Amino acid sequence: MEMHQLRYVVAVARTGNFSRAAEQCHVSQPSLSQQIQKLEAELGGRLFDRMKREAKPTPQGEAFLRHAVRVLEEVDAARREAKDATDLLSGTVAIGVLPTIAPYLLPGVMSGFTENFPGVEVIIQEDTTAHLIKLLLAYEIDFALASQPIQDPRLEVRELFAEELLLALPPGHPLTRKRTVCVADLEKERFIVMKEGHCLGDQVLQFCTRRDLRANISFRSTQLETIQSLVRAGLGVSFVPAMATQSKRDDLPEYRSLQNPRPQRKIVAVWPRQRPPARAATEFLKTVSARFGKSAR
Numbered sequence: 001m002e003m004h005q006l007r008y009v010v011a012v013a014r015t016g017n018f019s020r021a022a023e024q025c026h027v028s029q030p031s032l033s034q035q036i037q038k039l040e041a042e043l044g045g046r047l048f049d050r051m052k053r054e055a056k057p058t059p060q061g062e063a064f065l066r067h068a069v070r071v072l073e074e075v076d077a078a079r080r081e082a083k084d085a086t087d088l089l090s091g092t093v094a095i096g097v098l099p100t101i102a103p104y105l106l107p108g109v110m111s112g113f114t115e116n117f118p119g120v121e122v123i124i125q126e127d128t129t130a131h132l133i134k135l136l137l138a139y140e141i142d143f144a145l146a147s148q149p150i151q152d153p154r155l156e157v158r159e160l161f162a163e164e165l166l167l168a169l170p171p172g173h174p175l176t177r178k179r180t181v182c183v184a185d186l187e188k189e190r191f192i193v194m195k196e197g198h199c200l201g202d203q204v205l206q207f208c209t210r211r212d213l214r215a216n217i218s219f220r221s222t223q224l225e226t227i228q229s230l231v232r233a234g235l236g237v238s239f240v241p242a243m244a245t246q247s248k249r250d251d252l253p254e255y256r257s258l259q260n261p262r263p264q265r266k267i268v269a270v271w272p273r274q275r276p277p278a279r280a281a282t283e284f285l286k287t288v289s290a291r292f293g294k295s296a297r
Contacts, residue, residue: 096132096144104243143271165263168253190218190236
């Protein structure tokens with residue numbers, strides 16, 4: 001039994017397809033199939049039921065898979081710990097980030113991190129929470145920067161900081177004359193929010209629901225910058241994360257806080273429970289915490 005055979009079995013189980021597994025493992029499909037057949041002969045039974053376009057683990061395959069995953073995780077952990085014993089002069093850290101976080105958090109954090117660890121390559125994957133979770137569980141990224149709620153027993157979730165969601169208003173809007181705004185002031189406003197599937201949109205609507213505010217949605221977008229532009233154009237109001245309001249540009253909306261309790265989102269780091277962050281990832285998270293602390297306006 002060889003280590004690469006274990007990797008091939010796990011890849012087929014995760015992709016459900018021999019061709020995709022071969023691509024993921026960077027080998028030809030005949031070579032991968034031959035190695036799995038060789039392993040099946042050694043074990044005395046089939047590990048997969050092979051259909052035209054799909055492969056599903058047999059009961060024997062399921063039992064074998066649990067142990068194969070555990071062995072590979074231990075080997076990966078040993079390899080990462082051995083690399084971590086060095087001075088972190090080189091290496092790679094792959095990070096998943098929400099699009100509503102990446103352009104506002106990463107520039108400052110990246111400059112601090114690369115100054116301390118210039119030999120480490122950082123790979124950024126921006127996507128929705130649902131897709132980032134898939135990447136985490138496939139071990140395609142080391143950790144993700146996302147926001148609550150995330151409820152998956154396979155994942156470890158660590159809160160990094162909380163930030164206020166500020167009310168974004170068109171310049172000259174009557175509510176800009178108030179230092180703080182109450183929920184009742186928003187009853188007749190049109191809202192511009194993130195498209196379904198983007199957690200910030202869900203968070204805004206959940207806040208409105210908890211405050212008995214029926215949000216009249218006029219527009220949805222997948223881009224936070226587009227939402228801010230629509231607000232500035234007078235097409236509605238929105239709630240915007242504080243980190244997205246720090247620019248000194250003169251083409252942004254005006255911002256106001258709501259009366260307590262103010263809406264907020266909690267920024268978290270997420271990774272698979274069975275694959276804790278290696279040293280490069282840990283150092284990156286330390287840089288995030290040092291820059292943003294436990295809370296942010």
